[in-house]
Amino acid sequence: MARTDGDRWDLASSVGSTATMVAAARAVASREPDPLIQDPYAAPLVRAVGLDFFTKVVDGQISFDDGDDSGAARLMTDVMAVRTRFFDDFFIEAASAGVRQAVILASGLDSRAYRLDWPAGSVVYEIDQPAVLEFKTTTMAAIGAAPAAQLRTVAVDLREDWPKALRDNGFDDTAATAWSAEGLLVYLPPDAQDRLFDNITALSAPGSRLATEYHPDAGASIGARTRALREQWAGHGFDVDVSELFYAGERTPPADYLAAVGWRVETRPRPEVFAGYGRRFDVTDDLAALRDSLALTAIKGDDR
Numbered sequence: 001m002a003r004t005d006g007d008r009w010d011l012a013s014s015v016g017s018t019a020t021m022v023a024a025a026r027a028v029a030s031r032e033p034d035p036l037i038q039d040p041y042a043a044p045l046v047r048a049v050g051l052d053f054f055t056k057v058v059d060g061q062i063s064f065d066d067g068d069d070s071g072a073a074r075l076m077t078d079v080m081a082v083r084t085r086f087f088d089d090f091f092i093e094a095a096s097a098g099v100r101q102a103v104i105l106a107s108g109l110d111s112r113a114y115r116l117d118w119p120a121g122s123v124v125y126e127i128d129q130p131a132v133l134e135f136k137t138t139t140m141a142a143i144g145a146a147p148a149a150q151l152r153t154v155a156v157d158l159r160e161d162w163p164k165a166l167r168d169n170g171f172d173d174t175a176a177t178a179w180s181a182e183g184l185l186v187y188l189p190p191d192a193q194d195r196l197f198d199n200i201t202a203l204s205a206p207g208s209r210l211a212t213e214y215h216p217d218a219g220a221s222i223g224a225r226t227r228a229l230r231e232q233w234a235g236h237g238f239d240v241d242v243s244e245l246f247y248a249g250e251r252t253p254p255a256d257y258l259a260a261v262g263w264r265v266e267t268r269p270r271p272e273v274f275a276g277y278g279r280r281f282d283v284t285d286d287l288a289a290l291r292d293s294l295a296l297t298a299i300k301g302d303d304r
């Protein structure tokens with residue numbers, strides 16, 4: 001499914017279905033022995049979306065890795081567990097450092113605004129497309145979940161003028177902010193990725209923090225993984241090649257881009273992030289490029 005400039009989706013279609021996919025992986029990761037994460041909202045949210053394949057996965061009727069010899073499906077659950085924990089810890093550390101404003105870009109079915117222990121006075125903004133936000137907010141209310149911070153949803157496309165929409169919803173650019181861009185960059189055109197970081201930088205008071213992860217090959221390695229899974233998942237009725245939703249083209253590495261505009265940047269390759277949580281990142285040679293994915297954290301200096 002080719003991307004177009006103004007394309008729209010809900011959680012059962014196009015880019016939106018990837019939010020349901022990763023939430024299903026969080027639901028599976030949450031019920032593993034000795035889990036790295038606890039996301040009690042992932043399974044009910046996925047069920048509410050109603051994509052049969054993912055509902056069956058969260059209900060344990062089928063497994064992501066049924067019939068998969070490549071190891072790609074197993075890896076997805078592990079990657080989501082570690083990735084979720086990495087971003088959870090990022091927000092918790094930012095809050096401990098006194099940051100009281102958070103922006104979750106491309107929030108999808110992320111439930112951090114509901115499940116993290118936000119300090120009193122915290123304001124959390126979630127940005128995503130209108131149908132995505134509306135569905136999650138309504139479903140969370142229906143299952144009796146209440147936000148654990150002051151939650152403000154900002155329904156806007158991240159290829160459009162999202163800073164204006166954020167400000168219109170009360171965003172304070174004089175206060176330090178913790179920003180996350182999780183599972184987002186490959187779904188933006190390369191120039192929109194640069195603009196995203198320009199906008200974040202312009203909105204960030206000194207002491208602001210940012211976390212993201214990216215693939216130096218701009219997603220080709222994830223593409224190989226998703227193509228390996230497509231045939232198997234299509235047999236269960238989910239016939240989407242996620243890599244077709246990525247925007248192609250050369251990208252400026254986020255670490256370089258951010259360092260050049262005043263952020264102190266740290267990156268860690270994925271095996272190191274796994275090791276930090278006591279997990280091994282074992283992949284077959286076919287999927288070896290996935291080792292190169294980088295987790296990035298950055299702090300904004302004083303030179304605004």
Ligand code: SAM
Nearest residue numbers: 018019106107108128129157158159182183187
């Ligand atoms: N961050 C969430 C998580 O990790 O669970 C969701 C990740 S999901 C793989 C990708 C998300 O990016 C979807 O929720 C999708 O709606 C959002 N997204 C992608 N491109 C977007 C755009 N141009 N504007 C707004 N949201 C976008």
